[in-house]
Amino acid sequence: MNRTHYWLSLLEGCFLVALGVHVLSASQLLISGTAGVGILLQPLSGLSFGQLFFVLNLPFCLLAWRYLGAAFTLRTGICVTLLAIFSEVLARYAFIDVAPVVAAIIGGTLIGFGLMVLLRQQASLGGINVLAVFLQEHFGIHPGKTLFVSDLLLGACALLVMPPTQVMLSVVAFVLMSQVVGRYHQSVAQAGSEA
DSSP states (O other): OOHHHHHHHHHHHHHHHHHHHHHHHHTTOOOOHHHHHHHHHHHHHOOOHHHHHHHHHHHHHHHHHHHHOHHHHHHHHHHHHHHHHHHHHHHHHOOOOOOHHHHHHHHHHHHHHHHHHHHHTTOOOSTHHHHHHHHHHHHOOOHHHHHHHHHHHHHHHHTTTSOHHHHHHHHHHHHHHHHHHHHHHHHHHHHHHHO
């Protein structure tokens, strides 16, 4: 694969996820995975989302190093850093004002497409994504299922601090994200069986 194409794909995937995260957070909706944990903890931490996202992913990078190898960990570290930077830039300079229902649809879809691009390059955004790749490689568990279950658990925790309507719209975003990732893996599996 062309190195320029590879790095552009990482930039594209991270930017799509950052944009999806920004759309959701602008409508005060929950974000999936480690990013969602970051949003829930942000008021207590005093850190920006990008800073907190970076810090939360450090333990997952150690897990990736041990079980998934140095190359995967390096790609993950680069993607985590890119997402943190893009998130900081979007939070500072981009203004998005859409209805929460529209935000859930657009945000979930953007994040799903961004994750799809990153998974295609054998990269991830750390956190639950590292766990999803680990479970796929070692136990054959579909990454979309891992992400969906973790997001449902996150949504249940969010009910303690967020209005139910916001949580339900966040779940819509989670479902759309996992559907996009799931369709990608389904098409890869079908292409492999036809080859």
